[in-house]
Amino acid sequence: MDKPNWLKEAEETLIRYCGEFSPILVEKAQGSFIYTRDGKRILDFTSGQMCSVFGHNHQKIIEAMKMATEESIHLLSTMLSPAVIELSKQLVDMLPEGLDKAIFVNTGSESNEVAIRMAKLASEGFEIVGFLGSWHGMTAGSQSSTYSQTRKGYGPVIPGNLSIPAPYAYRCPIKHCQNKCDNSCLEMGMGMVDQQSVGAYAACIIEPVLSAAGIVELSPEYLKRLKELCDERGLYLILDEAQTAFGRLGVNFGFESLETQPDFLTLSKTLGGGLPLAATVTNKEIEEDCFSKGFINITSHISDPLPARVGLAMIDILLNEKMAENAETQGNYLKKQLLQLQQEYECIGDVRGRGLLLGVEIVRDRESREPDIELGHRISDTCLEMGLSMNIVRVKGMGGVFRIAPPLSISREEIDMGIEILRKAIGKSLA
Numbered sequence: 464m465d466k467p468n469w470l471k472e473a474e475e476t477l478i479r480y481c482g483e484f485s486p487i488l489v490e491k492a493q494g495s496f497i498y499t500r501d502g503k504r505i506l507d508f509t510s511g512q513m514c515s516v517f518g519h520n521h522q523k524i525i526e527a528m529k530m531a532t533e534e535s536i537h538l539l540s541t542m543l544s545p546a547v548i549e550l551s552k553q554l555v556d557m558l559p560e561g562l563d564k565a566i567f568v569n570t571g572s573e574s575n576e577v578a579i580r581m582a583k584l585a586s587e588g589f590e591i592v593g594f595l596g597s598w599h600g601m602t603a604g605s606q607s608s609t610y611s612q613t614r615k616g617y618g619p620v621i622p623g624n625l626s627i628p629a630p631y632a633y634r635c636p637i638k639h640c641q642n643k644c645d646n647s648c649l650e651m652g653m654g655m656v657d658q659q660s661v662g663a664y665a666a667c668i669i670e671p672v673l674s675a676a677g678i679v680e681l682s683p684e685y686l687k688r689l690k691e692l693c694d695e696r697g698l699y700l701i702l703d704e705a706q707t708a709f710g711r712l713g714v715n716f717g718f719e720s721l722e723t724q725p726d727f728l729t730l731s732k733t734l735g736g737g738l739p740l741a742a743t744v745t746n747k748e749i750e751e752d753c754f755s756k757g758f759i760n761i762t763s764h765i766s767d768p769l770p771a772r773v774g775l776a777m778i779d780i781l782l783n784e785k786m787a788e789n790a791e792t793q794g795n796y797l798k799k800q801l802l803q804l805q806q807e808y809e810c811i812g813d814v815r816g817r818g819l820l821l822g823v824e825i826v827r828d829r830e831s832r833e834p835d836i837e838l839g840h841r842i843s844d845t846c847l848e849m850g851l852s853m854n855i856v857r858v859k860g861m862g863g864v865f866r867i868a869p870p871l872s873i874s875r876e877e878i879d880m881g882i883e884i885l886r887k888a889i890g891k892s893l894a
């Protein structure tokens with residue numbers, strides 16, 4: 464397909480940072496839809512980059528931004544505003560004891576960076592354990608714990624990063640079990656990490672559902688055992704809830720249904736609802752220890768008042784518009800429809816996930832489970848042409864997995880519309 468003129472023009476001055484740019488020019492976004500310059504309406508099954516969790520341009524977010532423009536947008540990094548104090552209070556009030564103190568930065572990478580830096584300072588170690596297939600960000604520390612497609616070609620990562628296999632039950636990483644993980648990969652992984660460690664453990668960083676790895680869910684038993692193994696070794700547990708918090712999984716925070724509390728909780732993407740706001744939350748003891756050791760984490764936009772106002776609006780929407788309940792109800796409905804599609808199409812190898820974070824894995828056939836990445840791309844491209852934006856994991860070896868994460872405000876009619884487009888797009892792509 465010929466590139467449109469606007470794209471050719473754009474490429475004259477923009478650095479291409481993720482392969483090709485999307486072939487549509489978006490002029491407006493509202494609720495569950497984005498609108499292109501040439502007049503197309505596209506249903507957004509990815510909530511932007513998984514951030515517009517309550518729909519695009521929610522009225523309360525707009526009002527919060529307006530309010531901030533009448534108060535203050537930005538301040539000296541050591542200065543506080545009422546919005547930041549109120550946000551930390553409201554956030555901590557929603558969390559259990561042990562997640563008592565928050566810091567507000569901008570991106571997910573940064574929130575993980577803060578957690579990693581604090582864990583290093585508090586533990587006086589430096590080794591960070593992470594999952595193969597994970598994604599924690601693009602800054603040096605979070606990138607070093609990211610084991611997706613971003614490692615090659617950028618030189619050394621920070622020393623002391625060790626990995627364990629993710630419990631990807633559909634494709635057991637140690638070829639041991641199938642469809643239901645029995646935690647053998649965890650015991651084996653930690654055993655391998657112990658042999659590689661130089662005896663300076665600091666933290667283990669994980670997501671409750673690995674998203675970039677293709678929607679790999681941790682079970683409560685898995686997480687409980689992981690926490691035990693971490694505690695035995697003096698590893699702080701950092702739970703990265705960039706994608707899973709704020710109702711996405713049918714609960715306010717993903718860890719609530721997993722019954723294990725982390726030492727650090729990092730929130731990003733969903734906290735700002737489309738604006739750059741992220742937080743790291745930890746307990747009083749770690750905060751006090753780091754403070755006594757002279758903890759410094761100054762960035763230009765730390766504690767900025769404008770995104771904090773938006774964060775307050777997000778909490779308001781989450782609690783008063785029953786977003787977690789909606790994710791549960793609509794997620795169950797959407798999953799049922801996807802399972803129905805699986806009955807119709809052999810190329811859907813697996814449907815997994817919960818709430819409104821669902822994965823659909825595209826394979827050549829169910830017997831071999833061989834990933835069909837090409838077909839996945841064709842389906843994704845056809846969906847976009849037909850008015851549905853779908854996000855596919857394009858990593859070799861992980862299969863072509865659609866990550867379906869529509870806004871939690873999505874209606875049943877919109878889900879039906881999305882499923883109908885997907886059904887037709889699969890049919891057309893197979894023809």
Ligand SMILES: Cc1ncc(COP(=O)(O)O)c(C=O)c1O
Pocket residue numbers: 569570571572573575598599600601670674675703704705706731732
């Ligand atoms: C789980 C997770 N953590 C961290 C990040 C990094 O967030 P950001 O891109 O805001 O730095 C991402 C981004 O996709 C993510 O999915």
